[in-house]
Structure formats: structure tokens, C-alpha cells
Amino acid sequence: MTLSDLGVGSTVPLRQLGRLMLEWRNRSGLSQARAAELLEMGATSLARLEKAEITRVRTGVIKEACGIYGVPEDIAEGMVRLAQQAKVKNWWHSYRDLMPKHLDVYVGLEAAAAGCVTYQPELIPGLLQTEEYDRALLCARWPNEPAEERDRRTQIKQHRQVAITRKNRPLDVDVVIGEAALRRPVGGPMVMARQLRHLADTSTRDNVSIRVLPLRAGFPGGVSMLPFVILDFGTPPPGAPTEPLVVYLEGMVGSMYLEDQDDVRIYYSAHETLRQAALDEAASRNLLRRIAREYAP
Known part of the structure; x- marks a missing residue:
């Protein structure tokens, strides 16, 4: 059963995704500024994603970040699913x-x-x-x-x-x-x-x-x-x-x-x-x- 099956909507998936993005960026040794540069996005936008302060997440950005951070495939798939669940409107x-x-x-x-x-x-x-x-x-x-x-x-x-x-x-x-x-x-x-x-x-x-x-x-x-x-x-x-x-x-x-x-x-x-x-x-x-x-x- 997924979070969207429970009618949760964006709040919890965004929080979970933000924590995972921050964790794997830190594991990769990249600063927020350098990671944002590689992802071709503003450092402020990446910070808001990591703090779950955004309302929309592009799955393409999450996939690219997982590749840059060296996230294992099974965890990367879970992060993409969280990004998809965050789009659910309740x-x-x-x-x-x-x-x-x-x-x-x-x-x-x-x-x-x-x-x-x-x-x-x-x-x-x-x-x-x-x-x-x-x-x-x-x-x-x-x-x-x-x-x-x-x-x-x-x-x-x-x-x-x-x-x-x-x-x-x-x-x-x-x-x-x-x-x-x-x-x-x-x-x-x-x-x-x-x-x-x-x-x-x-x-x-x-x-x-x-x-x-x-x-x-x-x-x-x-x-x-x-x-x-x-x-x-x-x-x-x-x-x-x-x-x-x-x-x-x-x-x-x-x-x-x-x-x-x-x-x-x-x-x-x-x-x-x-x-x-x-x-x-x-x-x-x-x-x-x-x-x-x-x-x-």
C-alpha cells in the first residue's frame, strides 16, 4: 500500500524525499551549491527541495540527482515514486x-x-x-x-x-x-x-x-x-x-x-x-x- 493509496497527498512524500535528497548529497560529498550547478538549478531551489518547501517536483530532476549522487537503483526507484506521489492532489x-x-x-x-x-x-x-x-x-x-x-x-x-x-x-x-x-x-x-x-x-x-x-x-x-x-x-x-x-x-x-x-x-x-x-x-x-x-x- 502506497502513501497515495492512503490519501496522504504531497506533505509526507515531499518530506521523505527531501530527507533522502539531503542524505545522499551529503554522502556524495557535494556541497549544495555544486550539486545545484550539476543539476542546472538554483541552489535556493535545491535547498527548498531538501527542506520539503516546494509543491511540485520534477521526476527528471530526481533521476538525475540519483545518478550524480550515486544512489543505488532500488533506492533511486523509491525516490522517484515519492516524487510521483507528491503530485497527487487530495x-x-x-x-x-x-x-x-x-x-x-x-x-x-x-x-x-x-x-x-x-x-x-x-x-x-x-x-x-x-x-x-x-x-x-x-x-x-x-x-x-x-x-x-x-x-x-x-x-x-x-x-x-x-x-x-x-x-x-x-x-x-x-x-x-x-x-x-x-x-x-x-x-x-x-x-x-x-x-x-x-x-x-x-x-x-x-x-x-x-x-x-x-x-x-x-x-x-x-x-x-x-x-x-x-x-x-x-x-x-x-x-x-x-x-x-x-x-x-x-x-x-x-x-x-x-x-x-x-x-x-x-x-x-x-x-x-x-x-x-x-x-x-x-x-x-x-x-x-x-x-x-x-x-x-
Whole structure:
């Protein structure tokens, strides 16, 4: 099964291809400037290819680079396949006019992930938001946006959520949500009631774990943690390149992707600390249903 069979699109193949291009250029002993000269391309263009900062890759360039770098035939064939997979257009490409670049990258990674570990202290995680909860947030953020554009924004979230319910390799989700997210009203009492019931119902799925961090837990680990997501891409098929775990930190004007193993380990440890301080899954489900009744009996 290929990445394109899974509906991954360009993000992951480009990242894998970029890492391989950089690795084999370094093995060849060529500087970036000299390699770009041999490939008859700008050094900036080669740098962007190695960093996966481009949207289109010419397979001819990859074949030529493999020859110059001395890449073994079987690996070269795999690199060409990655370049071909990077051309596949998937659902989120039709929404690029609405998504900032960092979210475009994230959606592609999320679609390829096998597991998602996340902490959200004040907001319901996007993968678990109901449509009306999402719409309420969108109305507050873009109050003057035309209705048809807002409809398209809600479709982005709905497409992403299919990852949890899809029959083929559903996404494993392990979530810790701060109690503040349940108490902070979005869209009114009925919207919140339905949102919390949706969380409770979704938490019964085998591939979903939802735990609530109660306010009384204070600050586990002695720090105030900002939201984060850890994406795990599972074990690749034999011969396929490995995609390293990624920590995603979203910001208002940009986002960070951490791949260093030490950084990933720190966030996994932080999530485990939060998870241990949170209510267990059954108690969390009961709390969700109780607070839902408080909003709308």
C-alpha cells in the first residue's frame, strides 16, 4: 500500500524525499551549491527541495540527482515514486485559499498519521469538534466572512475527522482535555451540551481515548503546558522510508514542527504526566455527560 493509496497527498512524500535528497548529497560529498550547478538549478531551489518547501517536483530532476549522487537503483526507484506521489492532489488542496501554509502542512501529516497524542487545555480538539461548535468559533474569528466561505471552512474540519472513523487504518487518538475547555462556553448552552455528549460518545470507540484534566489537578509537573500534538506514523512497510514522529505546536502567526528525538521524548513525558493526573476514561465520560446536563438538562 502506497502513501497515495492512503490519501496522504504531497506533505509526507515531499518530506521523505527531501530527507533522502539531503542524505545522499551529503554522502556524495557535494556541497549544495555544486550539486545545484550539476543539476542546472538554483541552489535556493535545491535547498527548498531538501527542506520539503516546494509543491511540485520534477521526476527528471530526481533521476538525475540519483545518478550524480550515486544512489543505488532500488533506492533511486523509491525516490522517484515519492516524487510521483507528491503530485497527487487530495481533498485539502481545494481549500488552500483558506488555510495558512502551516495548516496545509499539518493536515497532510495528520492524514498520514497512525496515531495522534494531544493536549488541549482550553479548547475542544479539532478532530473532536461538532460542526456547530466549529461554526461558532469560525463566526467569532471571521465575523464578516461570507456564509459560503464559512461553509467551506467547516468542511475542512469534517474532512479531517474522517480519519477517526475510516475503515482503513483509523487514527488512534489519545487526548487529554483540560476541564476549562468544558466550562468555557462556545455557541451557547445547547451547542456545548451536544459537543460534550459527542465527546462522551466518541470516547467509547476502540481507537479513541479521552481523559479530562480536572481543575483541581492544578499544574501537573509544575508547569503550565500550552496545547500540543504528537503525530506517530507507525511502522512503514519493508523498504519504505520511515517518517519520524512530529510534535506540532500551533501559533497565531505560525507553527513549529519538532522532530528531534529528545524534544519528542519531552512532550511524550509531559503528556504522560498530564494523563496520569487526569481522570480515567470512565470517570471522564461521566463528567462529560454530567456537565452536558448542566448546560441543557
